[in-house]
Amino acid sequence: MGKVKALKPRNIHRCQACGHVESKWLGRCPACQEWNSLVEEVDAQGNARTSASGIADGHAPIAISEVREIDGADRRSTQIGELDRVLGGGLVAGSLVLLGGDPGVGKSTLLLQALAGLAQHGRILYATGEESVAQTAMRARRIGANDARLSVVAETDVEKILAHATRDPAHPPAILAVDSIQTVYTPLLDSIPGSLAQVRECASRLMQYAKTSGVPTILVGHVTKDGGLAGPKTLEHLVDVVLQLEGDGGPYRVLRAHKNRFGSTQEIGVFEMRGAGMAEVANPSAHLLAERAVGAPGSVVVASADGARPLLVEIQALVAPASAGVGRRTAAGVDSNRVSLLLAVLAQRANCDVLDRDVFVNVAGGLRLAEPAIDLGIVCAIASSARGRAIDAKTIVFGEVGLAGEVRAVPLCEQRLAEAARLGFTRALIPAQNALRIDATARAELGLELVSIDRVVTALGWL
């Protein structure tokens, strides 16, 4: 090799499938014959950090009962209630948080707002590799995040970002944010920014920094088309917290914790994207139902509880004559494979065959619902549209639908019902097994008429 690399440690290329090591990159691993499996790494001899988890503190083992618990005092509030709740009560010292989501969903906006809120704890260092300093400042002014304690640097070299962070050891930043992990790189590797090798190495450098300095560090990460955090599936087990910001077209965004070493993964946060940034939605059910098409066939309200928080959401279906000879299915906000399955159940088990027609299913407000408890809602919306008969506006439904056309119990039944009662609903179609477990006193307290449903056909009969 003619290239002079005097200043760089020698890098290796390790097969991700079998662990075989080559000195140069190859398209195919000579050991296990896997294609495209070699990824560049800094040679472990000169640099052991790639594999270090960063939490080793060099102390002797101590009794687990003697270890102080993480409490409120260790958490830094972002001043955004919905975000704090998903984090488990604020950012924990020394934690590494990954904020993921589709491009344009609002990650940078939410981050900037959170950083402005965190500025009360001290100086914030925001490294942006996606947008220029001027663009970031313009956005900060627009969304009211224009705080003098927030310093921004357009830098993509992770070593330089860390140099900025550690310049004044007596005054470390209160928070370090890197937007995004796909744009940063370390010159120690030859791989391009965004490659698996770079993403992994940069993230582990930043983790090392967070753990040794105690500075909470936030990384923004993009999601690829197949839904994974680009490259960083590997990042998910490296970081302490994985937050995912979701939205499906409409103005609403749901923030979930896919992983949280310091809190529950059941909490969700709901936001609305407005002209002046992300606004917290404190009463999401009321918002989501505000524009409902009351009295129109194909519309039904489901009580979803993705996470611990019940949400009432309108599901809409439209069944139309097939435009292309064969029936098409289009689903927004729900899994289209699930819709296909439910259409087959409707046809085979409930005398409602719309397989030869076009079927559109939509979750109003642009939310994405992933739990099976909304099955019964999808089925009822489709049947309602197919038959041209509207569903009573004060009725909610939920239940998981099985292949035999049976309606199965779902978790958090009482919380869903309480939310429905709170918003003025008068009747609920719920799985029979759930209904059995609710006694007379609980029923009276709810003030809802409960209809016990064991099969899809029964539900359709009722509606």
Ligand code: TYD
């Ligand atoms: P952004 O935070 O840049 O998304 P990400 O970092 O996830 O790629 O937000 C992108 C979109 O949000 C952009 O298309 C414009 C819109 N937006 C608003 O509607 N209101 C606002 O106040 C801001 C800042 C952005």
Ligand code: MG
């Ligand atoms: Mg961005």
